[in-house]
Amino acid sequence: MSTVFGLVSFRDVLDILLVTFLVYQAYLLVAGTRAVNVVRGIVVFAGVWMAALLLNLTTLSFLLGRAGTVGLFALVVVFQPELRAALERVGRPRGRDVSAGVAALQAVVRSMERLAERRIGALIAIERRTPLGEYAETGVTLDAVVSVPFLEALFARNAPLHDGGVIIQGSRVVSAGCLFPLQSSDGTYRRYGTRHRAALGLSEVTDAVVLVVSEERGSMRIALGGRLGPDLNGAELREQLRALIYDHGSVGGMPAPAEGVAAGTETFRERA
Numbered sequence: 388m389s390t391v392f393g394l395v396s397f398r399d400v401l402d403i404l405l406v407t408f409l410v411y412q413a414y415l416l417v418a419g420t421r422a423v424n425v426v427r428g429i430v431v432f433a434g435v436w437m438a439a440l441l442l443n444l445t446t447l448s449f450l451l452g453r454a455g456t457v458g459l460f461a462l463v464v465v466f467q468p469e470l471r472a473a474l475e476r477v478g479r480p481r482g483r484d485v486s487a488g489v490a491a492l493q494a495v496v497r498s499m500e501r502l503a504e505r506r507i508g509a510l511i512a513i514e515r516r517t518p519l520g521e522y523a524e525t526g527v528t529l530d531a532v533v534s535v536p537f538l539e540a541l542f543a544r545n546a547p548l549h550d551g552g553v554i555i556q557g558s559r560v561v562s563a564g565c566l567f568p569l570q571s572s573d574g575t576y577r578r579y580g581t582r583h584r585a586a587l588g589l590s591e592v593t594d595a596v597v598l599v600v601s602e603e604r605g606s607m608r609i610a611l612g613g614r615l616g617p618d619l620n621g622a623e624l625r626e627q628l629r630a631l632i633y634d635h636g637s638v639g640g641m642p643a644p645a646e647g648v649a650a651g652t653e654t655f656r657e658r659a
């Protein structure tokens with residue numbers, strides 16, 4: 388095997404590059420999630436354990452070793468939703484055209500404005516690359532063109548399907564009355580009710596853009612990547628949706644999941 392300076396082989400260099408790439412990808416997967424703090428904790432734990440081993444502190448290194456094994460299993464259980472979301476993100480197909488049409492987005496924004504004016508709560512998920520089929524199955528299957536009267540009728544008080552969320556794929560409403568996963572309460576959004584927590588929950592485990600109209604406040608917000616954006620007016624909502632759905636290439640060229648979510652999150656942080 389050829390070597391660089393007679394010491395390091397090209398295989399070693401390739402090995403290091405691949406490990407660096409994998410560590411960076413792992414960092415991208417946990418960045419911005421509640422798992423970041425846990426990763427920090429694990430690094431500190433590993434540091435103390437290594438120190439105990441190097442200093443030959445037998446009892447401490449034995450205890451930390453045992454705790455580490457148990458902790459590993461506990462982490463898999465506690466972070467099952469995040470692990471699932473991360474694996475799903477890794478396997479997510481790239482470049483699939485599932486973007487909502489321009490007319491559909493206009494209709495979504497207009498209906499949200501009208502619902503907000505009348506203080507009617509609404510929850511709408513726009514599918515991007517992550518298929519939302521399993522959540523659509525929890526509701527009533529529909530296949531209707533997105534339109535202002537239809538969305539208004541779905542969420543109207545006392546309408547049979549007003550409870551739960553609506554799922555939009557491309558330019559079609561595919562399901563209504565859907566149950567979204569509630570965000571695991573990490574404290575940040577504790578003051579919000581279940582509608583907002585359901586929007587946050589779905590956006591945490593998928594790359595969907597989730598829109599919420601608050602019944603209580605008549606506000607319109609976007610949940611993305613497990614974060615809730617600020618109150619938006621109609622123009623801002625239209626602009627943000629356009630950016631999230633179209634502004635990364637062609638109409639079909641959705642932002643790459645990590646980029647899209649990270650970029651959206653950053654915008655939310657700045658503006659919140």
Ligand SMILES: Nc1ncnc2c1ncn2[C@@H]1O[C@H](COP(=O)(O)OP(=O)(O)OP(=O)(O)O)[C@@H](O)[C@H]1O
Pocket residue numbers: 508509510549550551552565566567568569579580581582583584585600601602603604
């Ligand atoms: N898991 C869920 N998936 C989808 N929709 C849900 C879920 N949980 C609650 N909802 C919807 O949220 C409604 C209750 O909203 P709630 O008042 O608790 O939330 P909120 O965040 O305070 O919203 P608002 O500001 O509109 O009052 C329910 O009637 C139902 O339509």
